[in-house]
Amino acid sequence: MYIIYLSIFFFLQTLSLRVGHEPSGHAEEPSTSHVERSTADFPFLQDATTRQYLQSSQSRTMLIMRGLPGSGKSTLVDEILKKYPFSVVCSSDAYFMKDGEYRFNKSELSANHQMCQAKADDACRRGERIIIIDNTNIRRWEFKAYVDLARKFGYTYILVSPRTSWRNNAAELAKRNRHQVDLQTIQKKLRSYEEYVPFYYGWFLNPTASDSLMELSKKCMLECVRKNAQLRLNMFGDTNEYPDPQILEYFSMDKGNSGKILHCTAKFLGSPKNPAVRRKEYHESPEVQSSIGKAFAIELTGMVISSEVVGMRVKLLPEALKLYDKPEEKENDKAHLQKKYVDEQVSIMDDTEIPEFHDLPASGRSAHLTIATANGVPPKRTNEVLLDACDIEHALDMAGKTLPGVRIDQGSIRQLKDQFWTVTFDKSIIVTTLFGGY
Incomplete structure (x- = not known):
């Protein structure tokens, strides 16, 4: 509800x-x-x-x-x-x-x-x-x-x-x-x-939406940690139960986040001295220039949670997907074709043979809102964890397998590896954002 x-x-x-x-x-x-x-x-x-x-x-x-x-x-x-x-x-x-x-x-x-x-x-x-x-x-x-x-x-x-x-x-x-x-x-x-030329382009939420999603993320993350001994082990070094304030403090979510603006990055551009690939080309493209200051709806479908990061998964609608440019996804696509990552997934596949990939995972799969990171963990780690999750989900889908989920108030949680879990919302959330640079 x-x-x-x-x-x-x-x-x-x-x-x-x-x-x-x-x-x-x-x-x-x-x-x-x-x-x-x-x-x-x-x-x-x-x-x-x-x-x-x-x-x-x-x-x-x-x-x-x-x-x-x-x-x-x-x-x-x-x-x-x-x-x-x-x-x-x-x-x-x-x-x-x-x-x-x-x-x-x-x-x-x-x-x-x-x-x-x-x-x-x-x-x-x-x-x-x-x-x-x-x-x-x-x-x-x-x-x-x-x-x-x-x-x-x-x-x-x-x-x-x-x-x-x-x-x-x-x-x-x-x-x-x-x-x-x-x-x-x-x-x-x-x-x-x-x-x-901005450091990056993205879709920015307003403070009210950001605050509401932060509160939802806290509730979801706390329930996941309570129900997963392995997650507590990764975070605290043991499987004891921990009070909510201590868990929130672990992710620096205990001091309140009012005023924090959440965003979904469309393209990281870097600086003139350390530019990203296609920096100027992306910035000057008609699609980008005509979209600056435009409202876009994005769909929030779930979360990824590990001992390092808490992130909310974003499904970009077709119009927004045209502006999404993440080289990390293309690098993963190459790895898919070469099957370099398959050995990492075998432990969760129960000896099921993984077929060769003929279809690559969907573009835009790593779109997300970084909610929080553990002390010393850079925000970009959320992108890496989510790409790993997408790889495993795609491998499972290709093998015709599904992992059992454990119910939480917002939906269901699944452990993909020892290090992280995914949450699937019962009903996705649509929020309105403004596209711009930072």
């Missing part, structure tokens, strides 16, 4: 709407009645599911604008406010407005940026659904403070740049910007513009 209730709760949360308004005070380019199609071609403006999700009471989204003066930022912000009039706009330019007139004073610039950050901080503390940072943010350090705020208060942040045809045309920008920024200054700003 708890799973059914949780599923209904997550479904209803996307339908809950609340309206309100806070004026932006921004001023950059003259607002026009005509908006280029490409300018407004963002999921949060055009996609009905995304708009419904961002309007819900559970939304915690920060839109960080990026673009030179005259590029169309203010026109884009106006379009966003039409869809989400309750948004809070934080703009350093607003503090240069005197009696309805924009009066730039370089000596006030630092103080105005501090006031802008203070307003954003206050909006985060109040839990405003959508916060818009309407500054140029040309270099990464300029918007780092807002990224830090988003992380601190559990907001998913989306970097938004105008898609106007003239956004990189210095002469056109100099002509269009309202603040009479000259051509030479515009050219200098264009040269200093820093491209941003």
